[in-house]
Ligand SMILES: *[C@@H]1O[C@H](CO)[C@@H](O)[C@H](O)[C@H]1NC(C)=O
């Protein structure tokens with residue numbers, strides 16, 4: 128009984144000290160490390176299966192090894208390769224590369240323990256898929272638009288945003304009604320129409336940029352009366368539309384407008400950030416961010432759980448009550464046990480004198 132209680136008490140005390148130690152530790156190192164310089168460059172976002180690399184330039188004395196989420200990275204394992212070279216005087220350059228990114232590669236990369244700075248990598252797995260008529264621009268990658276798959280030897284007229292496309296060293300027009308750009312750039316974004324001599328209806332292609340940087344978390348827990356803030360980290364050119372749904376219904380239908388604020392996200396996509404304040408018990412449910420860019424539709428969902436304040440407090444109160452109860456029991460028990468001893472020692476002391 129006593130051992131058990133001490134265990135709990137030590138646990139609680141230990142937790143308090145542990146938390147205190149962590150806080151002071153962080154504060155202390157923050158100040159000391161400010162003068163250390165480390166520079167990270169490289170991708171922050173990579174599609175699943177894509178390639179990414181992180182380069183670090185750091186004082187040669189400060190370079191230790193690469194860590195990922197504070198665990199050492201072993202080159203040759205988990206798809207990591209590493210190259211190292213001298214940087215400018217006294218500096219070393221090290222590059223970590225992964226050719227095929229998996230979701231488990233997402234996290235914080237560091238090449239030195241002398242700085243708190245880290246390079247975060249996100250692996251986007253809810254990959255957006257293009258359609259025949261809405262094409263995703265991948266910079267530096269080929270872009271091929273085919274007007275009619277059965278055409279083999281015809282001149283096709285291509286119009287981009289109202290102007291006729293002329294062949295150049297960047298853009299090829301093939302006789303099989305295909306427009307081909309070996310290495311696409313942002314200037315290739317736009318609306319393309321193609322028409323063949325024997326067809327009335329021109330075919331329309333939209334070449335767009337659309338990136339979903341991060342999926343919503345699987346679940347989100349918020350206290351009742353607190354606020355719920357969700358952001359759909361989508362980027363696009365032209366700007367995509369975002370509609371929030373709650374349990375499949377447009378959000379405006381289930382949340383009173385006096386509590387709902389929709390605003391643009393950091394990529395200026397309208398309505399991509401949602402704020403509900405204050406949150407009520409029946410606001411829980413599946414919150415879906417529905418993204419539309421021409422023919423592309425994509426969505427990401429989070430399960431919002433609303434906890435009432437007392438529900439959050441009960442386990443804590445329970446522990447407090449348990450500790451108080453156990454302490455009382457021990458106190459009474461010890462007092463009963465010590466009392467006779469006390470008398471004994473008292474008499475012993477008297478004897479010695
Ligand atoms: C194009 O060719 C496919 C077979 O390759 C055929 O099924 C289709 O009907 C053809 N379309 C036209 C418009 O000729």
Ligand SMILES: *[C@@H]1O[C@H](CO)[C@@H](O)[C@H](O)[C@H]1NC(C)=O
Pocket residue numbers: 273276301303305
């Ligand atoms: C059209 O021709 C080009 C060049 O010959 C070829 O690369 C491309 O695959 C062809 N496209 C189709 C749809 O046949």
Ligand SMILES: *[C@@H]1O[C@H](CO)[C@@H](O)[C@H](O)[C@H]1NC(C)=O
Pocket residue numbers: 383384385
């Ligand atoms: C929304 O809230 C306002 C006051 O805050 C109230 O007058 C209105 O009836 C509410 N609307 C709905 C649909 O609950």
Ligand SMILES: *[C@@H]1O[C@H](CO)[C@@H](O)[C@H](O)[C@H]1NC(C)=O
Pocket residue numbers: 368369379389397398
């Ligand atoms: C944003 O949402 C509001 C209603 O919630 C809607 O009226 C407006 O059209 C939306 N804006 C865009 C750009 O989709």
Ligand SMILES: *[C@@H]1O[C@H](CO)[C@@H](O)[C@H](O)[C@H]1NC(C)=O
Pocket residue numbers: 372375415417425426427
């Ligand atoms: C969300 O995406 C999934 C998978 O792509 C699809 O099955 C589901 O119907 C979509 N939901 C909505 C509301 O569009």
